[in-house]
Amino acid sequence: MAEPKTADLMDKIVSLCKRRGFIFQSSEIYGGINGFWDYGPLGVELRKNIRDCWWNDMVRRRDDVVGLESSIIMHPKVWEASGHVGGFTDPMVDCKVSKQRFRADQIFFSAVVVDGKPVGYVTVLESERIAEELQEKAETFKRKKAIQGKLDPVQPRDFTEAKAEEIPLIPSPATGEPGSLTPPRAFNMMFETYVGALRDESAVAYLRPETAQGMFADFKAVLDTGRVKVPFGIAQIGKSFRNEITPRNFIFRSREFEQMEMEYFIADDDDWAKWHRYWIDWCRDWLVSVGIPASALSEYNHPKEKLAFYSKGTTDLMFKYPFGVQELWGIAARGDYDLTQHGKASGQPMEYFDDVKKRRYVPHVIEPAVGVDRILLAILCSAYCEDQAPDEKGKMETRVVLKLHPRVAPIKVAVFPLLKNKPELVKKALEVRDLLRPHMTVFYDEAGAIGRRYRRQDEAGTPFGVTIDFDTLGEKGPELADTVTLRERDTMKQERIKISELVPRLVEKVR
Ligand code: GAP
Secondary structure, three states, X not given: OEOOOHHHHHHHHHHHHHHOOOEEEOOHHHOOOOOOXXXXXXXXXXXXXXXXXHHHHHHHOOOOEEEOXXXXXXXXXXXXXXXXXXHOEEEEXXXXXXXXXXXXXXXXXXXXXXXXXXXXXXXXXXXXXXXXXXXXXXXXXXXXXXXXXXXXXXXXXXXXXXXXXXXXXXXXXXXXXXXXXXXXXXXXXXXXXXXXXXXXXXXXXXXXXXXXXXXXXXXXXXXXXXXXXXXXXXXXXXXXXXXXXXXXXXXXXXXXXXXEEEEEEEOOOOOHHHHHHXXXXXXXXXXXXXXXXXXXXXXXXXXXXXXXXXXXXXXXXXXXXXXXXXXEEEEEEEEOHHHHHHHHHHOXXXXXXXXXXXXXXXXXXXXXXXXHHHHHHHHHHHHEEEEEEEOOOXXXXXEEEEOOOOOOOXXXXXXXXXXXXXXXXXXXXXXHHHHHOOOOOEEEOOOOOHHHHHHHHHXXXXXXXXXXXXXXXXXOOHHHOOEEEEEEOOOOOXXXXXXXXXXXXXXXXXX
């Protein structure tokens, strides 16, 4: 199987998503709006399947996790107590010439040092090859300025590490010239709005930047009504909003996205590291169960010195996206910070009473937090394949196929009458469609040559195709009557199977 080069892969996925109706740029007819995306007919099904798989596995199939749907706009004090009003910031840098805005931690620079003496600076934006790109730029810089001597290896740093005296000397990534970058400034990423008729300070509210605070703010309400006992979790799926400085990489970093978060409350004297490990493993296994290969996943442990003071440890499950290895799922051990903060700020202690040990305490929390859109992108990247298949005339051509796991595939089975102008075939095909429809998503397609119809479904990621032909009608003898061809997307193998066997066979594979 030919694997597309990683540099092309993103372009191919974006183009397939548009062509097949998975994902469109939001408001495209008005030129689009940066950082916002729309999910088309296939995308919305894929997304829903991801959410449903997570909800079933995380909530419905467990005794120790309950669900919640909290409001997107909450009391502004929630965000003061959580620290978001004061500290949910990214360091931002403006280029005064190009008017472009960058995240400081995504600009990398190095001094160009010749014979031990600094002679200038070079800059690149974050990529897989930061050091190599800086070295290439340093070599070009030395050549263009005709500087003699030995070039030292570059020492990449990000812009947050730039000293005040270095900032005017560092070239802007937009213009390539020094002197136009501002020092980094903290930029709060929360979207503000107003609640009620007044538009003054007292009416300011925020679109939530994470779903997690809903679980903390409702902790008491769930505890008092949910018949839950520590250890237990509260899970939520919902939209979150962040005014990202540089939304990028398609749906990877957007301004409106959906999160699936779960707060798992454990006793203050419980072994947090054991639970942390348990949830990291759970998340990894879950990703594999929806079709992400374990080989594309890795773990990144946040260094102790970069953790928030209350954090005991954070591990990110990383996925090998075509644009680099990036965070997919964060699993954080947050101690009792959030509940304590809300207890203090609201005046209502967020405590749990252990009626066996007869003691009261604020539970600690382990938080697996993931974005639906990032999982969806990882699934698409894992599923995209190109191979060779014969066309109508038997000539080999490149076939684009999305090898989506049947659990998440938007359409589970496509039903085709061999010819659309044969009413008996059409009638039988519609009967098969109606037989399958109560059990799974079915797509009926009678338009065009059968090979083209297969290709369309391959690109949509439909794992099975059922073709109704003249044998089905019994024209080649009674033994083949009421049998159909079942085609498997990945192997393209076809087998003859009785219509009565379709439902049990397919249900087993798609659930
Ligand atoms: N409550 C913790 C929290 O929100 P986070 O690391 O900021 O932690 C959790 O976000 C997950 O949400 C990330 O691992 C990622 O999957 C997703 N996510 C965060 N920001 C995102 C964005 N701008 N676009 C898409 N997904 C995002």
